[in-house]
Amino acid sequence: MEWSSLWSRILNKLRPRLPYGLRFDRSWAFGFVLGSSVFLSSASLAYYYRTQWRTKRALTIPKRPIELRRNEVLDGVTALIGNTPLIRINSLCELTGCEILGKAEYLNPGGSPKDRVALRIIEQAEEDGLIHPHTNSTIFEGTVGSTGISIATVAKAKGYNAYIIMPDDVAPEKAMILERLGATVEKVRPVSIVSSQHFVNLARSKALAFGKTELVGPNPFDIETEGEEAFENAREDLVVTTDMAAEDQDLALSDNPAKQPRGLFADQFENLANFDAHYNGTGPEILRQTNGEIDAFVAGAGTGGTLAGVGALLKQVNPEVKLVLADPQGSGLYNRIKNGVMYSSTESEGSRRRYQVDTVVEGIGINRITANMQKSLDLIDDAFKVTDLEAVVMSRHLVKNDGLFLGSSSAVNLLAACRLANKYHAGDGKKTIVTILCDSGSRHYSKFWSDEHLLANGIIKAGQEIPPLESIL
Numbered sequence: 486m487e488w489s490s491l492w493s494r495i496l497n498k499l500r501p502r503l504p505y506g507l508r509f510d511r512s513w514a515f516g517f518v519l520g521s522s523v524f525l526s527s528a529s530l531a532y533y534y535r536t537q538w539r540t541k542r543a544l545t546i547p548k549r550p551i552e553l554r555r556n557e558v559l560d561g562v563t564a565l566i567g568n569t570p571l572i573r574i575n576s577l578c579e580l581t582g583c584e585i586l587g588k589a590e591y592l593n594p595g596g597s598p599k600d601r602v603a604l605r606i607i608e609q610a611e612e613d614g615l616i617h618p619h620t621n622s623t624i625f626e627g628t629v630g631s632t633g634i635s636i637a638t639v640a641k642a643k644g645y646n647a648y649i650i651m652p653d654d655v656a657p658e659k660a661m662i663l664e665r666l667g668a669t670v671e672k673v674r675p676v677s678i679v680s681s682q683h684f685v686n687l688a689r690s691k692a693l694a695f696g697k698t699e700l701v702g703p704n705p706f707d708i709e710t711e712g713e714e715a716f717e718n719a720r721e722d723l724v725v726t727t728d729m730a731a732e733d734q735d736l737a738l739s740d741n742p743a744k745q746p747r748g749l750f751a752d753q754f755e756n757l758a759n760f761d762a763h764y765n766g767t768g769p770e771i772l773r774q775t776n777g778e779i780d781a782f783v784a785g786a787g788t789g790g791t792l793a794g795v796g797a798l799l800k801q802v803n804p805e806v807k808l809v810l811a812d813p814q815g816s817g818l819y820n821r822i823k824n825g826v827m828y829s830s831t832e833s834e835g836s837r838r839r840y841q842v843d844t845v846v847e848g849i850g851i852n853r854i855t856a857n858m859q860k861s862l863d864l865i866d867d868a869f870k871v872t873d874l875e876a877v878v879m880s881r882h883l884v885k886n887d888g889l890f891l892g893s894s895s896a897v898n899l900l901a902a903c904r905l906a907n908k909y910h911a912g913d914g915k916k917t918i919v920t921i922l923c924d925s926g927s928r929h930y931s932k933f934w935s936d937e938h939l940l941a942n943g944i945i946k947a948g949q950e951i952p953p954l955e956s957i958l
């Protein structure tokens with residue numbers, strides 16, 4: 486059929502439908518097409534100029550890392566916890582071709598993500614009616630440092646005492662901070678977790694010894710008056726005691742539980758308030774900050790709370806997000822994930838330098854499955870092992886190229902993030918990998934950031950330059 490006859494057939498079809506005797510002819514159609522084109526081109530021009538104007542304006546407005554709002558005064562130091570910025574690690578993005586983003590948890594007031602955990606553990610215990618502020622109550626915890634500092638910070642801010650038991654071989658600056666924060670600090674020889682003298686077990690027994698009555702939450706009970714049956718409703722993971730031997734006996738024996746001094750074992754390893762802090766805090770923040778555009782989350786595990794909490798939240802929203810473990814040398818987790826067996830080569834007879842996890846890295850790496858870690862085991866997709874030297878190389882690279890002065894676990898996280906980036910193929914598109922910047926290098930002057938310490942422990946060799954990051958990726 487010819488075009489002209491097709492055109493007249495269309496016009497004939499439309500003609501009877503036009504009102505008021507209007508005629509739908511060739512000039513009508515021409516006018517319609519012309520009008521639409523003018524409209525579309527002016528709309529696109531307007532859109533173009535508006536975008537240009539916005540870009541220009543954005544350039545003239547100075548960038549602020551955190552939005553400061555009018556009339557916004559935070560309620561004490563605990564209100565500073567969380568909502569940490571997410572930053573692009575520029576040098577690593579250039580090196581790997583992926584977006585490598587770090588959640589700046591070291592900007593929390595207590596200097597690490599453990600602030601979130603300490604706050605959640607204490608608030609949970611308050612909500613359950615187990616502890617009450619300003620009653621001379623004490624929070625007990627066994628920790629390699631960061632959690633202790635966070636517990637001491639939150640405890641003081643909320644009206645409690647802190648009693649921290651830590652291994653005596655961790656960087657001494659952590660104990661100094663704890664003491665300055667007014668916590669009671671007990672340093673003990675590092676021993677195996679099965680020993681009653683392990684710092685975690687000691688913290689538990691100290692909490693028990695705090696009072697004569699053991700109360701197990703969340704519905705506290707007195708075993709002497711309620712008998713064995715009371716155990717049925719109890720959560721045995723919690724230890725809360727009442728100080729019946731308090732100097733002020735009237736207070737200790739008072740019927741008002743809100744006035745009794747209590748001893749609480751925080752128990753970051755087994756207490757699932759740790760998982761909750763990340764599932765309800767760190768995870769949703771990462772999701773918002775990336776607009777949900779995240780391909781992988783990488784983190785080391787000390788208790789496993791961060792990995793499990795953030796991982797569970799991200800995978801719930803998008804099961805395609807990869808959860809990746811960054812494991813320091815000496816930790817058995819890498820083998821547990823890859824081969825199903827908790828083992829590290831440093832466990833073998835005669836090769837052990839240190840009693841816990843045999844590494845200069847502090848805060849991550851474990852040789853047992855904790856309740857918090859357990860929640861991540863079915864979610865982890867991949868794992869990378871990072872040696873002490875590799876962590877040192879990464880930390881020195883970050884200072885030189887990004888002005889980032891970070892602690893050892895952050896270096897392990899970022900190295901694993903780079904390894905993951907290299908595992909993606911060029912054709913996979915630009916992937917976004919998020920990890921945690923746990924604490925500042927200033928917590929590690931005397932060990933991880935001390936060349937003498939690294940030399941003495943054979944991590945670096947005398948007269949040998951620290952290799953560039955590119956050579957180990």
Ligand SMILES: Cc1ncc(COP(=O)(O)O)c(C=O)c1O
Binds near residue numbers: 791895
């Ligand atoms: C220094 C440091 N590294 C790593 C971690 C991650 O540990 P976790 O597995 O207990 O969440 C923490 C926890 O806050 C930390 O303080």
